[in-house]
Amino acid sequence: MADQLCGSAVIGEGRFGCNHFEWQPEDPAPVLGFNHMKERMIMVMGFQFWKQTAALAAASFLALAIGGEALAWESTKVYYNNQGQLQYAVDSDANRIVDFSYAGYHRGERDIPDSSAISPVLNVSPVTGDNTTALQQALNTVAAWPLNANGIRGVVLLAAGDYPVHGTLRINASGVILKGAGFDDDPALNTVLRRPLLTTTNKNPVLVAGGNLSSNWSGGDTPQNRRDITSSIVSVCNRSFTVASTAGLAAGDNIIIKHPSTQAWIDSVGGGGTAGDPSWTVDSLPLVFNRYITGISGNTVTIDAPLTNKLNRSLSQSYLYKYDRAGLLTEIGVENLQITIDTASPTSENHAEDALVFNTVEDSWVNRVKVKHFVNKGIVLQTSSRVTVQNSYSVEPHSKDEGGRRYNFGVESGQLNLFVNNLAQQGRHSYFGNGATWDSGNVFLDNTAKDSYDVSEPHRKWGHGFLYDNHKELDLRGTNKIVLGLYNRGDYGTSHGWSAANSVLWNCDVGKGKAIIEHPPTAENYAIGCKGNISGTGGPFRSVIPTTTGFIEGTGQTQLSIPSLYRVQLAERLGYTYPAVADAFVRAGSFSATNYGSAASMELKNSDNSKYDRDIYLKLDYTGYSRGQIGKAYLMFYVDYSEPKQPLSFYGLANDNWSEDTITWDTAPSAAGAIVTGTVEVSATGWYSVDVTDYIKSQTDKMASFKVTDRSQANVLARISSKESTAYGKPFLVISPQ
CATH class of the missing domain: 2.160.20.10 (Single-stranded right-handed beta-helix, Pectin lyase-like)
Structure with missing residues (x-):
């Protein structure tokens, strides 16, 4: 017998996906969890009565989840799609979260030299x-x-x-x-x-x-050295645009992009939001970007790193010039x-x-x-x-x-x-x-x-x-002070005004303090997956300007599928993501000699009767990772079905000598001496991550094998999408040099 109840309920900034139930003939009678309650009610009470009772049970279950259960939580602004690729949402003003992965020594593309x-x-x-x-x-x-x-x-x-x-x-x-x-x-x-x-x-x-x-990179900014940018809009995170002429430009040139602070641009940001202080003045605050040309096609120039603010030709004529690099x-x-x-x-x-x-x-x-x-x-x-x-x-x-x-x-x-x-x-x-x-x-x-x-x-x-x-x-010295701010500073200092635009707090913990996130004109600020008092209403000039709240979601979430935005962006851009090369689940009892290596979905279960148990094995090859330094490593996996509160334990194995085509419960490698990399509680469908840094650093052959098991003995079932799945993403490893 099988039944499926699909739905999506939004809880604050959390999400529940589809809950599925599958009862196989060998399984013990289902007695735990909401889906098990549902199945028993269907069998005994009839469908109409079940619908009413299930609704009450669902409401009770969701209320428990609000109380602090760790969920698979993803931002609506940047997230992994079903195939394990980062996706970015763009708002009605063409604002989006920036790709920050270009920060650091040689854009994060090289390790700092070993001075020894x-x-x-x-x-x-x-x-x-x-x-x-x-x-x-x-x-x-x-x-x-x-x-x-x-x-x-x-x-x-x-x-x-x-x-x-x-x-x-x-x-x-x-x-x-x-x-x-x-x-x-x-x-x-x-x-x-x-x-x-x-x-x-x-x-x-x-x-x-x-x-x-x-010098603020001003060397070379002369009228004869300027090339007007002719694109009407160059949006946040763009790396290509058109110019009036590419004569004299070549790939590899160090250029400066400049968007002068005209009166029209200053007006578009409310004069700077300076409260009682003087508004910002023309030509005092140009938007400036230090970049390199990576390609030229006709009059289109492509640069090495994305822009972090919109260039709007109707507000200001932007231009570029070759930087003379003096000093x-x-x-x-x-x-x-x-x-x-x-x-x-x-x-x-x-x-x-x-x-x-x-x-x-x-x-x-x-x-x-x-x-x-x-x-x-x-x-x-x-x-x-x-x-x-x-x-x-x-x-x-x-x-x-x-x-x-x-x-x-x-x-x-x-x-x-x-x-x-x-x-x-x-x-x-x-x-x-x-x-x-x-x-x-x-x-x-x-x-x-x-x-x-x-x-x-x-x-x-x-x-x-x-x-x-x-x-x-x-x-913190004191309590409830602002300790992180992406907001308006009004007449602080000398007309500080809007201090931040297109900026992000990601998975930050403000302790006893608070963070203020406000929405600047023409741009946006974000606080995603942070802990503590995260607000858009406590800014010092909210009643004077007035200001509005920036984009805030996921406050208090304890299990972000993307633990670090910079790291996953860097890993994806540089190709430091490594999909599973082998994966399979194994099953005890009368199925202990059966191989499930071709299954699109891998099952996990732990019962009070061990003959119903199922474990998962994953193998990942990261021999292509050539950097000398590993900062963090995350194992990403997609749960395509889960029952409530199932803790999954991950063990890093010493033995990679197994094949997904032949592995069974009887032949699976032993977990003796395995490194316990962590436990993740799954409660809904979606992407999850577990920090496996220490284990990945220890594998000199750059091959990693994991055993995934559930030791809760709760008679609940989870399924993880395998590399054979065409509907959902396969497990993969993310390695960041930082």
Whole structure:
């Protein structure tokens, strides 16, 4: 006997898909779960009475789900389709979520260089007294060495020790890596660059890397070098458009795209939404994009990374020009050291304002650096693109708790930069953008803010295309403060107005704080799958402008099918997704010698009578993954049928020696010694994911086999779509280098 009740009920931002029931003759009598109740009522009470009773049972079941059951939850704005491909919804204003995967060192397409394998190396030890001259001489020495094929000159390797630095150190050439022995506090084991408290105050940064121009990529913007963009609209995330002439342009050219801030554009965004402050002014806030040409066909130009804001020719005539790259430096690395600033007290300000500044830099990195006791900025990227800042600490700022202070990690005219796995402490703006319309495409991934005084945000004047992905707040100073903001800042500062557009909070946890998401004119902001107080109604200028709520969904969901937006976007773009090469389910009892390798749907069940049990086996081949680093790995699978609350356990096996054409319950590989990768509770149809990072990292042959089982003994059935399915997506592995 088989029966099927199909329907879809929306619960807040969650969804239930079709629930199916299948009772096979060998199965025990169904007694648990809503579908089992339904089957028994059909048999005993008749269809009409069942419909009424089932409706009540369904209502009770759905109410239980609202109470916190983990569901397969996907955003309506970006999600996997049935074939396992990312899909994006576009609203009536042609707004959509940006593809953020181009952020980071070489657009995320290369690993940061392994400095331990780079030569030549200049070894340096601390000297007595001020080390500024000795360290600068070492940096200048390596700066004079020739570039290798990868654009690297060599490494200045600092021994452990305390290095008093009275002045400012400058890395003033491409291809120079400054590396220490460690970034913790003990100078006996680590490298500490220390600005002492001097009789004559030096408020300049301790270390500056780059060209020191702060040009906002303006070099080359002359009338004769401009090419008008003739497309009437270039929508968010587009990479192609037409120009008046492609003469003199070629693939590989570094270009700047500029959308001037005309009065018409300013009017379209409500004057900037500045509340009582003056409106934004003509030519003060152009939308600027630093890009490379990847192709030319006729008058159509294709660029390397998508736009993060719409270009509307009816509001402003956009154009492009070839960037002259004057003063731009590349392939600079700062690693494995600490920068600390001596101060008179935790609230004093008579000391260095900034610790580490990257200025006019591209394709560079900061890794394992700790900065302490700055007034204004800890680690900041100015007029910089495609820089990765990772595994670093910006902590214990020493200053008053006032404006213009305690900016831990961020950008000022920064584009396509990636901040990943960092810790900010006691910040007013822990993770920020402060370059107005020149800021775009920046990603903050897996970062933590602790003891926050104020909000992480694009800070002012239309920063666009920011992603906060898996951001976490800990130990907030006070309660219910705004700690993440994509909103209107009105007359804060100097006419800050709309600070963010086309920006996203994804799977963030605001702890005891709150996030405010507001809808800017002509654009959108999003908060998807976040935890805590996520609102569009608590903005500081909502009653003045007035503002409306941005797009918010999935608040409180604990089981997102896409755990990290940046990672799945990067994996899909670079081809780091690996479908199952073998999959099958096996069945106990009288079917223990039967092979189900050709089934389109794989069954899972665990009964109090083991002869009815069914397990699933998956094999995935990722030998095509050539990157040296694995940041995260997710196993994605599509549940095409599930009964309520079924916990699936995933075991990473040591044995890949099985075939889907021959595997049975009797011949299946043992799970002895298997790595338990996690448990996922399935309660509805849809895509699910499980983090299998540690297991994938352990497989030196780049082959992965999983046993999937249900140990609940609840007599419930789930089915996972197999690689043979034509209706739903096959299981696949997602690997992200970050």
